[in-house]
Structure formats: structure tokens, C-alpha cells
Amino acid sequence: xxxxxxxxxxxxxxxxxxxxxxxxxxxxxxxxxxxxxxxxxxxxxxxxxxxxxxxxxxxxxxxxxxxxxxxxxxxxxxxxxxxxxxxx
Amino acid sequence: xxxxxxxxxxxxxxxxxxxxxxxxxxxxxxxxxxxxxxxxxxxxxxxxxxxxxxxxxxxxxxxxxxxxxxxxxxxxxxxxxxxxxxxxxxxxxxxxxxxxxxxxxxxxxxxxxxxxxxxxxxxxxxxxxxxxxxxxxxxxxxxxxxxxxxxxxxxxxxxxxxxxxxxxxxxxxxxxxxxxxxxxxxxxxxxxxxxxxxxxxxxxxxxxxxxxxxxxxxxxxxxxxxxxxxxxxxxxxxxxxxxxxxxxxxxxxxxxxxxxxxxxxxxxxxxxxxxxxxxxxxxxxxxxxxxxxxxxxxxxxxxxxxxxxxxxxxxxxxxxxxxxxxxxxxxxxxxxxxxxxxxxxxxxxxxxxxxxxxxxxxxxxxxxxxxxxxxxxxxxxxxxxxxxxxxxxxxxxxxxxxxxxxxxxxxxxxxxxxxxxxxxxxxxxxxxxxxxxxxxxxxxxxxxxxxxxxxxxxxxxxxxxxxxxxxxxxxxxxxxxxxxxxxxxxxxxx
Numbered sequence: 190x191x192x193x194x195x196x197x198x199x200x201x202x203x204x205x206x207x208x209x210x211x212x213x214x215x216x217x218x219x220x221x222x223x224x225x226x227x228x229x230x231x232x233x234x235x236x237x238x239x240x241x242x243x244x245x246x247x248x249x250x251x252x253x254x255x256x257x258x259x260x261x262x263x264x265x266x267x268x269x270x271x272x273x274x275x276x277x
Numbered sequence: 278x279x280x281x282x283x284x285x286x287x288x289x290x291x292x293x294x295x296x297x298x299x300x301x302x303x304x305x306x307x308x309x310x311x312x313x314x315x316x317x318x319x320x321x322x323x324x325x326x327x328x329x330x331x332x333x334x335x336x337x338x339x340x341x342x343x344x345x346x347x348x349x350x351x352x353x354x355x356x357x358x359x360x361x362x363x364x365x366x367x368x369x370x371x372x373x374x375x376x377x378x379x380x381x382x383x384x385x386x387x388x389x390x391x392x393x394x395x396x397x398x399x400x401x402x403x404x405x406x407x408x409x410x411x412x413x414x415x416x417x418x419x420x421x422x423x424x425x426x427x428x429x430x431x432x433x434x435x436x437x438x439x440x441x442x443x444x445x446x447x448x449x450x451x452x453x454x455x456x457x458x459x460x461x462x463x464x465x466x467x468x469x470x471x472x473x474x475x476x477x478x479x480x481x482x483x484x485x486x487x488x489x490x491x492x493x494x495x496x497x498x499x500x501x502x503x504x505x506x507x508x509x510x511x512x513x514x515x516x517x518x519x520x521x522x523x524x525x526x527x528x529x530x531x532x533x534x535x536x537x538x539x540x541x542x543x544x545x546x547x548x549x550x551x552x553x554x555x556x557x558x559x560x561x562x563x564x565x566x567x568x569x570x571x572x573x574x575x576x577x578x579x580x581x582x583x584x585x586x587x588x589x590x591x592x593x594x595x596x597x598x599x600x601x602x603x604x605x606x607x608x609x610x611x612x613x614x615x616x617x618x619x620x621x622x623x624x625x626x627x628x629x630x631x632x633x634x635x636x637x638x639x640x641x642x643x644x645x646x647x648x649x650x651x652x653x654x655x656x657x658x659x660x661x662x663x664x665x666x667x668x669x670x671x672x673x674x675x676x677x678x679x680x681x682x683x684x685x686x687x688x689x690x691x692x693x694x695x696x697x698x699x700x701x702x703x704x705x706x707x708x709x710x711x712x713x714x715x716x717x718x719x720x721x722x723x724x725x726x727x728x729x730x731x732x733x734x735x736x737x738x739x740x741x742x743x744x745x746x747x748x749x750x751x752x753x754x755x756x757x758x759x760x761x762x763x764x765x766x767x768x769x770x771x
Contacts, residue, residue, distance in 0.1 A: 208629050209682045251361065252680075253647050256640070256660065259671045264659035268421070269293070271662065274302055274369035275424035276289040277490035277517060 210248045279540035282607075283433035283703060283744045285377050285767075286388055287363075288521055289370035289426040290395055290667070291415040292404065302369035305412065307353050308405060309371050313398035315358055321712070322348065323355035323365065324723035324738075332487045333396035357722045359713040360698055361705030362387070364394060370426050371395060371414070376705030377433075377724075377744050379535030380606040383700050385525050385686045390695035392416060396667045397696075417665035418478035421658065423466055425482045425767055427491070428521040430532060432514045433506065433744055438543045443514065444487055444498050446477035446542050449575075450535075450553040450590060451497050451518045453583040455480065456569055456625075457617045458531040460520035461634030463641065463652060463661040465565070472565045474505075474641065474653040476634045478563035479521045488555055491517050497556055507742040507770040509754045514539065518560075523665060525686040526631040530617065533610030537554045537594055537603070546597045548721060549589055552576040567638060569625055584621055589616055610638065630684045636677060637664050707747030710756055718762035729762040 261267045292309065294300040321639075325345045342494045354366040361376030362476060373391035378384050382429045399414050406412060419425045434443070459476035475481075488496035501515040541547050552575060560571045563583045572580040581589075591614060598611055613631075620627045628635045641660055644650070650657055666672035669679075673740045677683050699709030706726075711727055712719055720730035721738075728738035741747050759765035 199298065206629075206643065208627055209639075230656075240695055249643055250647075252640075253644060255676060256644060256673065259673070259676065261659050262664060265655035267654045268662065271291075271420050272362045272422055273291050273293075273426060274426045275418040275492065276368050276370045276372075276426035276430065 206249050207245055209252075210245055279543035280433065280435045280475075282379055282536045282540070283377050284379075284384060284536060285375045285431045286372040286532070287372055287429045287431065288388070288391065288416065289367055289372045289428075291417055291420065291426065291665075292369075292371060293413050293415075293591065295411045295413065297407065297410040303366065305402075306366040306369065306371045309395075309398050309402045309412065309414075310356055310364055310366055311353065312401035312405065313356060313364060313394060314401065315356065320558055320595055321355075321357060321716075321719050322721040323357065323363070323724060324721040325351070326726065329335065330360070330501060330503055331500055335487075352635065356714060357708070358394070358691055359709050360387070360390065360695060361700065361703075362391065362394070362710035363724075364391075364398075364747050371398075376558045376709065377703040378700045378705075379745075380604065381536065382606045382686060384532045385528045385544070386691050386695045387700065388528055389525065389687070391691045392667055393692060393696050396669070397617075406484060414667040415496065415665040416462070416523065416664060416667060417662065418521050419462070419466060419482070421464060421466060424766050425466075425479060425495075427479070427517045428519045429491075430516045430535065432516070432536060432539050433504075434512045434514050434539060434674060435543055436504075436510055438512070440500075440512075443539075443542055445550075445552060446547045447498055448486060448556040449553050449559075449586055450538055451516070452553055452556045452573070453586045454531070454534065455520070455560070455563060455612055456583050456587060456621055457534075457614070457628075457632055458520060458522065458527060459564065459632075459634040460522050460527075460665075461637035461661070463658050469561055470565060475564040477560075477564040479518065480560045481713075483518065483557055483560055493691055497560060498544050506744050511744075513730060520633070521665065522633050523672075524633045524636065524683055526613070526684045527633045528612060529610065529686045533607065534594075534614050537607055537610065538590060539596075540601075541594065541597050544597070544601070547590075547593060550577060550594065551581075551586055553588055567625070569621060573769060579585050584618065588618055618759050630682060633664075633674075636674075636683065637661065640664070640673065640677075701749040702704050702745070704741045704744050704747030707741060707752050707756075710752070711762075714759075715762040715765070731761075731763045731766070735764075739766075739769070 292302055294305055356364045363374040365372055373395060375387040375391055378387055390697055395414050399412055403412050406643055436636045451621050455477040460478045462475050462478045465472050465481055469481045482495050483497050484494045485496045487498045487500060491499055497518050499515050499517050503513045504513045519531055522531060554574045554576050562571050569584055572582055574580055594611060625635055629639045641657060644660055664673040669675045699705040708727055718729050718731055720728045724743050726738050728736050730736045755768055759768050
């Protein structure tokens with residue numbers, strides 16, 4: 190019986206990332222039992238998983254790149270100088 | 278029978294000007310508020326006359342100095358907008374008070390409209406700053422140096438509801454609702470236990486359970502008693518415990534669930550005693566535990582997690598909804614609250630599309646992992662801060678939203694409309710419409726009154742002490758029949 194490892198364990202931040210990807214119009218990345226225990230099905234399923242993993246990684250990478258492009262350049266100075274008077 | 282929901286939020290924003298050695302927050306706030314162009318004459322006064330922030334809901338008057346700006350300062354610091362909102366300088370922060378709304382969906386729309394107002398005025402103000410100086414605004418609650426500022430929620434309540442009952446029921450509710458309302462924060466402040474990340478921006482700053490002050494020794498329940506409405510009938514519950522949220526879904530739950538809980542309190546439908554033995558300690562225990570496993574100590578000896586406690590409130594709410602007719606928005610809020618509670622139990626990180634603290638935590642953890650950083654790194658602190666940046670092209674929340682990674686409650690069109698149009702079902706409609714139609718004749722305005730100066734006549738003040746009167750249904754015809762303020766006054770038999 191083919192076993193499809195759920196690559197996205199519950200406590201892995203990747204599972205939450207998959208929530209983001211899923212909603213942005215991609216297929217849900219959690220593995221679904223494709224059934225079949227032939228070697229072809231297994232390797233096909235394995236390829237699918239690898240592809241999904243790759244897409245997920247790319248998606249997170251692109252998100253991180255975008256953060257890099259907009260994040261305040263001199264973070265250390267900015268954070269140090271960010272002082273408020275305090276209100277209610 | 279609980280009174281219909283009327284609520285609003287007042288939010289203080291963080292303000293900073295980069296590359297300006299002479300930066301002074303108060304004058305920057307005045308510049309900012311005045312940069313917003315809507316009232317061409319710029320001479321309408323905020324009517325401080327009826328304000329009484331020193332009245333305590335527990336029944337006494339506090340000695341103190343009520344600050345009332347002189348006329349010039351007043352005009353410089355206050356704008357009442359044609360959407361019924363108030364935009365002004367509060368100490369050293371710009372503050373946006375949404376108009377009164379009747380439901381959580383309108384609340385989201387109008388709070389988001391406030392972000393647009395702030396951002397539009399920021400862009401204008403920037404053109405007036407010296408070269409190289411850049412003004413930035415953040416919709417957040419602290420500067421990581423021990424200074425905090427708030428998102429205040431206001432709810433109209435029946436004055437007959439015992440304040441003691443309100444306090445007893447709200448303390449455990451407020452200590453725990455952050456599990457779906459928190460905005461998330463890197464690190465800790467105000468001499469609390471160090472931590473990498475916590476759920477709430479404000480939790481560290483609460484030091485007492487119930488008190489009048491809002492700026493030092495902050496209380497979980499604030500006792501300010503300024504109803505801005507008929508004093509005999511109403512109370513305005515002024516809550517300072519919430520975080521400033523970016524996610525529409527989170528804002529929706531924050532106000533939507535709280536409004537339902539308050540109706541339940543009015544109807545005596547909270548019939549379980551969930552009192553905590555130390556709410557101030559608990560609010561921080563919950564915040565410092567993003568795994569949501571910490572058990573809190575109740576007065577009755579039991580220990581429960583925040584999830585369990587909120588589930589108790591949810592169960593009671595479902596029973597309440599089965600027995601009372603709730604409006605469609607409230608039913609939808611209940612639905613989403615259920616969904617969120619289920620997910621929180623399975624895996625909180627499943628809510629990255631809905632809840633601010635989860636979205637932020639995911640961003641931070643991914644960033645830290647990929648860059649090989651640690652939680653103390655300034656870039657990590659910067660990410661925390663930039664989540665709340667009001668610039669649509671730089672703010673990290675807006676980036677997520679733009680890429681379809683956040684659940685929406687309303688549309689951009691609705692938000693844009695709300696920048697210029699008041700809610701239609703509260704007195705905000707009358708206020709906003711008078712300001713739009715008769716700007717030259719409005720002399721002063723407050724939440725529960727508007728006064729007109731017509732020619733040589735003495736100033737006439739119209740009282741609006743019923744928050745639900747002055748809606749479009751009540752006054753649109755009257756307004757359409759009045760081409761001037763003096764006609765309006767005549768039509769009202771003034």
C-alpha cells in the first residue's frame with residue numbers, strides 16, 4: 190500500500206504557509222490518498238509531492254523576497270529611533 | 278431586552294518622522310491632521326463643553342484638570358469629517374474615532390476607512406516637510422520602549438445593567454479573547470517576563486483590573502463614564518484592552534463577538550462564573566503562550582486554558598442565539614467565531630488568513646529561518662513594526678492582503694465610500710450630512726450635538742442624545758428639504 194507522507198506536519202510553519210498558498214488560488218497542498226499501490230502510481234505520487242513541495246518553497250521564497258524589497262533598509266537605526274510618547 | 282448594538286472604535290496611531298532631528302510629535306500631529314483636506318474653511322470647533330472624562334462609572338467624580346484647548350488650538354487639533362468620524366490630535370498621537378455603527382461589518386468598513394484617511398493625510402503632510410524628511414504612521418500599540426497607545430472600543434449599553442456584573446463577566450472574556458484578537462508582538466515590555474513572541478501588543482501594559490486612568494497603571498476594564506448620549510438611559514462602555522488590528526477578519530471578530538457578549542450580559546445570559554483569581558496575571562500568561570496550552574487559575578479552584586474559557590462563552594452565545602433573534606451580521610460573527618475556535622484547538626497556525634498574530638508569527642518564523650536570524654535581530658523587530666505601516670506599498674499586512682493571502686470581510690469600494698459617506702443607521706448620518714451640506718454654517722460639533730451659526734443669530738445647538746436617531750430613514754427628507762442651515766433649523770421648529 191502506497192504511503193503518502195504528509196510532508197506538512199502540523200507544527201511545521203510550512204503547513205500554515207500552505208494555507209496561504211491554498212487560498213491564493215492554488216490547490217490545497219495536503220496530501221490526498223491517490224490510491225493505487227503500483228510502482229508507477231507511487232513514483233507519480235512521489236513526483237507530485239515533490240512538485241507541490243517545490244511550489245510551496247517557491248511561494249514562500251517569493252514572499253520573503255518581497256518582504257526584503259520593502260523592509261526598511263536601516264532596520265537597526267529605525268527600530269532604535271522609533272519612540273512614541275504613549276497615549277491612552 | 279438588550280438594547281440594539283451601537284459601537285465605534287477610536288485608534289491612536291504611532292507617528293514618526295525620519296531624517297528630522299527636530300521631530301516633535303505634537304506639531305507633527307497637528308500638521309498631519311490639518312493636511313487632510315475636507316473642510317475648506319477649517320474653522321469648525323469640537324464642542325468640548327459636554328465632555329467629562331473625569332466621571333467614573335462607579336459613581337463618583339475624580340478631582341483633576343480636564344484639558345480644554347482654547348479656540349485656536351481646538352481648530353488646529355480637531356476635524357469632524359463628512360463621514361461622521363472625528364480625526365484629531367490626542368496628546369502626542371493622531372487619533373481616528375470612527376462614526377457610530379450598528380454592526381461589526383460596518384465597523385470593519387469604517388475602521389479601515391480611518392486607515393485611508395490617515396494615509397491620505399500622511400502623504401499630504403509629507404509634501405510640507407523639509408527635503409529628505411519622511412513621516413510614517415503605524416497602526417500599532419507600542420514602541421518597544423515601554424510606551425503604549427490604544428485601540429479603544431466603545432459600546433452603548435443600557436444604564437440599568439449593573440456595572441459590577443459587566444466587570445465580572447468581562448474580565449475573564451477580555452483576558453482570553455486575544456487568542457483570536459491579538460495583533461502579535463516580538464518581545465516583551467513593561468518589566469514582564471522576556472519572550473520571543475507574544476499574542477497581544479497590549480497585554481504587557483495592564484496593571485490593574487478596574488480603574489479610571491487610561492495612561493498609567495492601565496486597567497483591563499476602564500470605568501470612564503462619558504455616555505455622549507442620554508445619561509439617564511445609556512452608558513458608553515469604553516474599553517482600552519484591545520490591540521490595533523490590521524486584519525479585517527480579526528477586527529470583525531473583535532467587535533462582533535464583544536457586542537454579542539455585551540448583549541448577553543444585559544440579558545443575564547452569562548450564567549457561568551468564569552472569574553479568574555488574577556486576571557492581570559492571566560492576560561499576560563495567555564499572551565506569552567502562542568501554543569495556547571497554558572492553564573489559567575479560576576476563582577472556583579478550576580484550571581482552564583484560554584481556548585476552554587472562550588469555548589464556554591461560545592456555548593453560552595449559541596444558546597443565546599437559539600433563544601433570541603440575532604441580526605444577520607451577528608449570526609455570521611458567531612459562525613466565524615465557531616470556525617476560529619475549532620481551528621485554534623486543532624492548530625492555531627491554520628488561521629494565518631484570518632488572525633493577525635498568526636499571520637505575523639508565520640511571516641516572522643519564515644523570515645528568521647530563511648535569513649538565519651534570531652528573535653532579537655533588529656530586522657525581526659522591524660518586520661513586527663512594518664506589519665502595521667499605513668503605506669499600502671510598504672505595509673506588510675497590505676502586502677499579504679494584496680496577494681490574496683488574507684480573508685476579507687468587505688471590499689475596497691466599500692472602504693473608499695466610507696471615507697466620504699457616513700453610516701446610514703445612526704446619528705453619524707445627520708452629523709456627517711450636516712457637515713457636508715452646510716459646512717459654512719456649522720459652528721461646533723460633538724458626538725451628541727451639532728451647533729449652527731447663521732448670520733447674526735445666536736448659535737443654536739441641536740442635541741442628538743439618541744444614537745439611533747438621526748439616521749437616513751429619520752432625516753434624509755428633512756435634509757433634502759433644507760437648502761441651508763437656517764431652513765433646517767426652521768424645519769425643525771427651532
